[in-house]
Amino acid sequence: xxxxxxxxxxxxxxxxxxxxxxxxxxxxxxxxxxxxxxxxxxxxxxxxxxxxxxxxxxxxxxxxxxxxxxxxxxxxxxxxxxxxxxxxxxxxxxxxxxxxxxxxxxxxxxxxxxxxxxxxxxxxxxxxxxxxxxxxxxxxxxxxxxxxxxxxxxxxxxxxxxxxxxxxxxxxxxxxxxxxxxxxxxxxxxxxxxxxxxxxxxxxxxxxxxxxxxxxxxxxxxxxxxxxxxxxxxxxxxxxxxxxxxxxxxxxxxxxxxx
Amino acid sequence: xxxxxxxxxxxxxxxxxxxxxxxxxxxxxxxxxxxxxxxxxxxxxxxxxxxxxxxxxxxxxxxxxxxxxxxxxxxxxxxxxxxxxxxxxxxxxxxxxxxxxxxxxxxxxxxxxxxxxxxxxxxxxxxxxxxxxxxxxxxxxxxxxxxxxxxxxxxxxxxxxxxxxxxxxxxxxxxxxxxxxxxxxxxxxxxxxxxxxxxx
Numbered sequence: 001x002x003x004x005x006x007x008x009x010x011x012x013x014x015x016x017x018x019x020x021x022x023x024x025x026x027x028x029x030x031x032x033x034x035x036x037x038x039x040x041x042x043x044x045x046x047x048x049x050x051x052x053x054x055x056x057x058x059x060x061x062x063x064x065x066x067x068x069x070x071x072x073x074x075x076x077x078x079x080x081x082x083x084x085x086x087x088x089x090x091x092x093x094x095x096x097x098x099x100x101x102x103x104x105x106x107x108x109x110x111x112x113x114x115x116x117x118x119x120x121x122x123x124x125x126x127x128x129x130x131x132x133x134x135x136x137x138x139x140x141x142x143x144x145x146x147x148x149x150x151x152x153x154x155x156x157x158x159x160x161x162x163x164x165x166x167x168x169x170x171x172x173x174x175x176x177x178x179x180x181x182x183x184x185x186x187x188x189x190x191x192x193x194x195x196x197x198x199x200x201x202x203x204x205x206x207x208x209x210x211x212x213x214x215x216x217x218x219x220x221x222x223x224x225x226x227x228x229x230x231x232x233x234x235x236x237x238x239x240x241x242x243x244x245x246x247x248x249x250x251x252x253x254x255x256x257x258x259x
Numbered sequence: 260x261x262x263x264x265x266x267x268x269x270x271x272x273x274x275x276x277x278x279x280x281x282x283x284x285x286x287x288x289x290x291x292x293x294x295x296x297x298x299x300x301x302x303x304x305x306x307x308x309x310x311x312x313x314x315x316x317x318x319x320x321x322x323x324x325x326x327x328x329x330x331x332x333x334x335x336x337x338x339x340x341x342x343x344x345x346x347x348x349x350x351x352x353x354x355x356x357x358x359x360x361x362x363x364x365x366x367x368x369x370x371x372x373x374x375x376x377x378x379x380x381x382x383x384x385x386x387x388x389x390x391x392x393x394x395x396x397x398x399x400x401x402x403x404x405x406x407x408x409x410x411x412x413x414x415x416x417x418x419x420x421x422x423x424x425x426x427x428x429x430x431x432x433x434x435x436x437x438x439x440x441x442x443x444x445x446x447x448x449x450x451x452x453x454x455x456x457x458x459x
Contacts, residue, residue, distance in 0.1 A: 013439075067450040076444075136317070141306075152320065153313040183277060200297050204304030208319055215305040224297050231290040238280035 015135040022127025026120035043106035055095030062090020111184035118191040122171040129164035141207040157205040183241035193230035327406035345428040352391040360442035378403035385411035
C-alpha cells in the first residue's frame with residue numbers, strides 16, 4: 001500500500017489522483033469512440049464534466065441535509081474540501097439526473113451513447129482497482145495462500161490485484177467487441193454483464209463484505225440482479241434488432257430506434 | 260441443438276451471435292446456466308460473520324489500544340474508554356492546520372461531553388516538545404486530556420502519515436471514520452460525532 005506520494009514538499013494523495021486519472025482516460029476513450037457511433041465527442045465530454053460537478057454538489061448537499069441543524073449554524077461548511085462530508089447516494093442521483101438533462105439537450109440517443117461509454121467505463125475500472133491497491137480499500141479476506149499480502153494486521157488475499165487483472169481482461173474484451181458489428185446497446189450491456197460477473201466472482205475473496213440474510217454477501221446478490229438484467233436486456237435488444245431490420249446495420253444506427 | 264429457425268435468419272446476413280441472443284431457448288439456456296453458476300458461487304462464498312478481526316487504524320476495525328502518560332500527570336488507556344465515543348486526534352504544536360482545528364474540537368467537546376464524548380488529543384511529542392505542547396494547551400484553553408506520545412509508538416501503530424489525523428471511534432471501540440489532514444471544520448466534527456452518539 002502506497003497512499004501518499006511525496007514529491008519534495010508536496011504530499012499527493014495517490015488514490016484520489018488515480019481516480020482522477022481514470023476519469024480522464026475513460027472520458028478520453030469515450031470521446032474517441034463517439035464518432036464511430038455517429039455521436040459528438042464534445043457532447044460526451046460535457047456529459048462527463050457536468051455529471052461529475054453535479055455529483056459532487058449533490059453529495060455535499062445530501063450530507064448537509066442529514067445534519068441541517070449543524071449546517072444552518074455554519075453555512076460555510078458547505079464548501080469545505082473535506083471528502084468525508086459527502087453522501088454517495090445523493091451524489092449519484094444528482095450526477096445521473098444531470099447526465100440525463102445534458103444528454104437530452106445534445107439529443108444523444110440512449111443506447112449508442114451508452115455503447116460509446118462502455119470501453120471508457122472498462123478502463124476506469126482498472127484505475128479504480130489501482131486506487132484501491134494504493135489506499136488499501138476493498139481489502140481481501142485472511143488467507144494462508146503463498147501469494148497472500150500483509151495488510152491491516154493479517155495475511156490477506158491481494159483482492160485489489162485480482163480486481164485489476166480482471167478489469168484489464170474485461171477492458172481487452174470490450175475493446176475487441178467494440179469493433180464487431182452489433183445492435184445498439186450490445187456493447188454497453190455486455191460490459192455491464194461482465195462487470196457484474198467480475199464483482200460476483202471477486203467479492204468472494206474480500207474481507208469486510210456487507211452481509212445480509214445471515215451469511216450472504218450483499219454485493220454478490222446485487223451483482224446477480226444486475227447480471228440478470230443485463231442478460232435480459234441483451235436478449236430484448238437482439239430481438240428488436242432482428243424484428244425491425246431483419247438484421248443490424250453495424251454501428252450507424254438511427255436514434256429513433258432506441259427505446 | 261434447436262437450430263433451424265436461427266440458421267434461417269443467419270442466411271439473411273445476421274451475425275450468428277445476434278441470432279442466438281434473440282432466440283429465446285438458446286438465450287434462456289445460456290443465461291440460466293450463467294445465473295446458476297453465479298448463485299452457486301454466491302452460496303459457496305457465503306460467510307458467517309465478517310468481523311474485521313484484529314486491531315488496525317482503519318474504518319471498521321478495532322482501534323489499536325495504547326497507554327500513554329498525560330500532559331500534567333496521570334495516564335490514559337484507550338480501552339478504558341469503551342462505552343464512550345472517542346475522537347483520537349494526533350497533532351503537533353508547530354503544525355498550522357492542527358492549530359486551526361483545536362478551537363473547533365474544544366467547542367464540540369464542551370457541547371457533547373455530557374452525552375458521552377471523550378477527546379484524546381495525542382501530542383506527537385517525539386517530534387514536538389513537552390513545553391511547546393503545554394504552551395499550546397494553555398493558549399487555546401483546552402480542557403480535554405492530552406496524552407504524550409514520547410516514543411512515537413502510538414503514531415507508528417496508527418500509521419500516521421499527515422498531521423493532523425483524527426480517528427472517530429464508536430462506543431464499541433471500533434473506528435468509524437478517519438480524517439487524514441486538516442483542518443476539519445467544526446461542522447465535520449459535529450456531524451460525525453452526532454452520528455456516533457446517536458448509535459446508542
